Amino acid sequence: MDAIILQFFNGLEKGSAYALIALGLTLIFGTLGVVNFAHGALFMIGAFCAVTLRKVFEISKVSLDPTKTDFLGKPLEVKTPYVEAWFGETVGSAMINYSVPLAILLTIPVMLFVGWAMERGLIKHFYKRPHADQILVTFGLAIVLQEIVKYFFGANPIQMMAPSDYSGTVNIGAMLGMDIFYPVWRLVYFFFSAVIIGGVFAFLQFTTFGMVVRAGMADRETVGLLGIDIDKRFTLMFGLAAGVAGLAGVMYTPILSPNYHMGMDFLVLSFVVVVVGGMGSLPGAVAAGFLLGILQSFASLNEVKAIIPGIDQIIIYLVAIVILLTRPRGLMGRKGVMED
Amino acid sequence: MSNKFSRRGVLKSGAIAGSGLLLPTYLRAESHSGFTNAPTGSEVVFGFNVPQTGPYSEEGLDELRAFQLAVEHLNGEGDGGMLNTFSSKALDGAGILGKKVTFVTGDTQTKSDVARASAQSMIQKDGAVMITGGSSSGVAVAVQGLCQEAGVIFMAALTHSNDTTGKDRKANGFRHFFNAYMSGAALAPVLGSAYGTERRAYHLTADYTWGWTQEESIAASTEALGWQTVEKVRTPVGAGDFSSYIAPVLNSGADVLILNHYGGDMVNSLSQAVQFGLRDKMVNGKQFEIVVPLYSELMAAGAGSNIQGVYGSMNWNWQLQDAGTQAFVKSFGEKYGRPPSNAAHTSYVQTLLYADAVTRAGTFNPCGVVEALEDFEFDGMGNGPVLYRGADHQCFKDVLVMKGAENPTNEYDTLEIVETTPRAQVEYEPDHPMFAGGDLGQCNPGA
Numbered sequence: 001m002d003a004i005i006l007q008f009f010n011g012l013e014k015g016s017a018y019a020l021i022a023l024g025l026t027l028i029f030g031t032l033g034v035v036n037f038a039h040g041a042l043f044m045i046g047a048f049c050a051v052t053l054r055k056v057f058e059i060s061k062v063s064l065d066p067t068k069t070d071f072l073g074k075p076l077e078v079k080t081p082y083v084e085a086w087f088g089e090t091v092g093s094a095m096i097n098y099s100v101p102l103a104i105l106l107t108i109p110v111m112l113f114v115g116w117a118m119e120r121g122l123i124k125h126f127y128k129r130p131h132a133d134q135i136l137v138t139f140g141l142a143i144v145l146q147e148i149v150k151y152f153f154g155a156n157p158i159q160m161m162a163p164s165d166y167s168g169t170v171n172i173g174a175m176l177g178m179d180i181f182y183p184v185w186r187l188v189y190f191f192f193s194a195v196i197i198g199g200v201f202a203f204l205q206f207t208t209f210g211m212v213v214r215a216g217m218a219d220r221e222t223v224g225l226l227g228i229d230i231d232k233r234f235t236l237m238f239g240l241a242a243g244v245a246g247l248a249g250v251m252y253t254p255i256l257s258p259n260y261h262m263g264m265d266f267l268v269l270s271f272v273v274v275v276v277g278g279m280g281s282l283p284g285a286v287a288a289g290f291l292l293g294i295l296q297s298f299a300s301l302n303e304v305k306a307i308i309p310g311i312d313q314i315i316i317y318l319v320a321i322v323i324l325l326t327r328p329r330g331l332m333g334r335k336g337v338m339e340d
Numbered sequence: 341m342s343n344k345f346s347r348r349g350v351l352k353s354g355a356i357a358g359s360g361l362l363l364p365t366y367l368r369a370e371s372h373s374g375f376t377n378a379p380t381g382s383e384v385v386f387g388f389n390v391p392q393t394g395p396y397s398e399e400g401l402d403e404l405r406a407f408q409l410a411v412e413h414l415n416g417e418g419d420g421g422m423l424n425t426f427s428s429k430a431l432d433g434a435g436i437l438g439k440k441v442t443f444v445t446g447d448t449q450t451k452s453d454v455a456r457a458s459a460q461s462m463i464q465k466d467g468a469v470m471i472t473g474g475s476s477s478g479v480a481v482a483v484q485g486l487c488q489e490a491g492v493i494f495m496a497a498l499t500h501s502n503d504t505t506g507k508d509r510k511a512n513g514f515r516h517f518f519n520a521y522m523s524g525a526a527l528a529p530v531l532g533s534a535y536g537t538e539r540r541a542y543h544l545t546a547d548y549t550w551g552w553t554q555e556e557s558i559a560a561s562t563e564a565l566g567w568q569t570v571e572k573v574r575t576p577v578g579a580g581d582f583s584s585y586i587a588p589v590l591n592s593g594a595d596v597l598i599l600n601h602y603g604g605d606m607v608n609s610l611s612q613a614v615q616f617g618l619r620d621k622m623v624n625g626k627q628f629e630i631v632v633p634l635y636s637e638l639m640a641a642g643a644g645s646n647i648q649g650v651y652g653s654m655n656w657n658w659q660l661q662d663a664g665t666q667a668f669v670k671s672f673g674e675k676y677g678r679p680p681s682n683a684a685h686t687s688y689v690q691t692l693l694y695a696d697a698v699t700r701a702g703t704f705n706p707c708g709v710v711e712a713l714e715d716f717e718f719d720g721m722g723n724g725p726v727l728y729r730g731a732d733h734q735c736f737k738d739v740l741v742m743k744g745a746e747n748p749t750n751e752y753d754t755l756e757i758v759e760t761t762p763r764a765q766v767e768y769e770p771d772h773p774m775f776a777g778g779d780l781g782q783c784n785p786g787a
Contacts (some may be wrong), residue, residue: 148399
């Protein structure tokens with residue numbers, strides 16, 4: 001029972017990441033009709049915003065300690081972060097400790113800019129091109145972004161810690177009279193993603209801007225005939241999608257140490273999520289994200305693998321095949337999308 | 341439309357062009373000197389085949405730094421490094437057999453097919469007489485096989501699978517690095533002392549040749565102590581999030597988690613295991629423990645504070661106090677501003693060992709080099725007295741048991757040496773079951 005509950009929570013946490021990335025992918029596909037293979041790279045850039053902020057906070061003044069020596073026998077360099085020198089040790093160390101959540105403030109403008117630059121600088125030239133061209137150019141862009149990040153940050157994973165107040169475990173089974181301990185930060189991530197997903201849906205549902213975007217997604221030409229510059233709004237939606245991917249990445253850093261290819265690892269799975277959810281369906285992307293996350297976690301149980309060896313590796317694709325055979329448009333796919 | 345190309349003309353042109361392309365290779369060596377890429381000018385070419393891109397590129401770049409340093413020392417530049425402490429005095433810093441050492445590099449991307457293609461290119465196009473490098477056993481085994489076929493020497497760098505000098509051993513291949521069996525033999529007694537002999541171990545294992553042999557070796561050595569192996573779970577390489585593999589550990593009854601992971605996988609699996617509170621748990625009345633049988637400094641830096649107090653093993657570490665280590669650390673540190681990793685150490689040593697073997701043999705002929713390296717005993721290279729065993733081309737030397745530093749004082753102070761396990765404790769017979777099924781075969785000079 002403990003294992004099942006734990007895997008359910010693992011599934012929710014995994015599903016949160018899948019859902020956030022798939023949500024952004026679907027927003028871009030639903031508005032601009034672009035299959036964006038660089039979306040995983042946006043997740044990765046978000047993660048590296050957190051790394052960057054921490055590195056900035058850790059920029060230090062160097063002094064020599066003559067009482068200690070380094071590996072070459074020279075006086076040891078002692079580093080004191082400037083934030084501790086400027087704001088005091090308590091505030092400075094708290095800034096470093098909370099660098100991951102604080103990075104959200106950096107990530108939002110950075111990702112909006114990256115999304116805008118990507119759309120205006122490259123992707124808009126491929127709106128009328130076949131999906132295969134879009135995939136090739138965005139995949140190439142993803143590789144370029146990866147290599148840029150690797151050039152500046154190296155290839156090894158970079159350890160990022162959750163704030164110390166959130167780095168332990170919490171007993172999630174206490175209400176059931178059980179001892180089931182689960183990492184606090186993973187619960188934080190789940191609630192964070194629920195807020196972001198809810199915020200995106202509320203934005204689309206309850207604002208005039210969102211209403212116009214939804215109308216444009218349903219019938220672009222008619223909205224255009226009403227004199228509304230739908231392209232401009234869709235460009236902003238690209239920025240929003242990039243922001244969602246970036247936020248998903250920044251908060252994921254204490255769970256998965258950032259490395260330059262982390263986006264690619266998520267990209268393929270997220271595309272499967274989008275297809276299973278139904279191309280262009282935002283609720284479908286979210287539902288499929290959580291569904292596949294939970295199924296993947298349960299498939300990793302040793303008892304399940306004892307019955308079907310290797311099932312943990314194929315479960316997502318197996319489910320995708322079954323759903324596409326029974327519901328060719330995915331769980332909540334709309335008629336006419338990607339069917340021409 | 342007139343046809344300007346006759347069939348006969350095309351055939352003639354093709355034959356001439358083909359002959360032209362083949363001529364440099366023909367002139368370079370083989371038929372004249374009796375072995376592949378025999379150096380004929382004033383230079384000899386080494387091929388450094390390391391991952392320069394991909395997940396192990398940090399290890400690869402550190403290997404490359406060491407290779408370049410070794411070439412400098414062989415050519416008489418710099419302070420000479422370990423040439424000053426090496427027990428063999430055949431090398432004099434004037435190149436090898438009077439030839440200046442040059443090198444070409446290749447990028448393996450830690451992919452066997454790419455690594456083979458890269459090595460093949462260095463052999464065929466660049467005339468490399470020796471290939472070295474690598475940071476994965478899968479790659480090492482693949483490139484070793486290629487070098488055997490091509491008739492050049494392969495001096496393996498970072499490869500820890502038993503198979504490299506076990507079932508996949510080759511006459512033209514030599515490994516200085518230790519292996520999974522040795523890790524188990526060195527670690528088990530320390531684990532027994534630290535955690536007792538009644539433990540229940542759960543293995544998470546990278547699903548490829550290195551992971552399999554390490555799991556087998558560590559399980560065998562800990563079971564010999566009296567530990568029980570509760571479960572062996574294979575995980576995909578590059579899984580990223582290991583949470584769904586770690587959660588079942590909590591309810592398995594195990595009180596030790598053994599992570600047969602390397603590189604980014606190890607950083608992630610260890611960090612996530614700590615996040616799940618495994619190290620804070622009490623199971624079977626004992627403190628839950630985590631073991632990482634194979635360490636590297638670069639991984640340790642990535643894992644940060646999660647590694648504190650976690651046991652593992654290494655081939656070598658820059659903190660050793662012998663003269664060879666100090667000479668190498670000084671050379672490397674002054675050139676690159678950082679201490680060398682154990683991947684860098686084995687790369688540097690392999691390059692010097694090859695050069696020394698050529699010099700002692702008086703020829704670059706791979707069969708002469710094989711003869712010079714087989715059963716060669718040496719010292720002064722940082723691991724105490726070392727034997728390059730002729731039966732399987734595996735080096736035998738002391739092995740280090742390490743522990744994550746409890747109170748690191750600087751960014752390089754991530755691991756501390758717990759014990760130097762003597763060579764005798766990690767030795768085994770060439771036909772040991774974990775290494776069975778292999779055959780060195782005959783050395784291949786290539787011509």
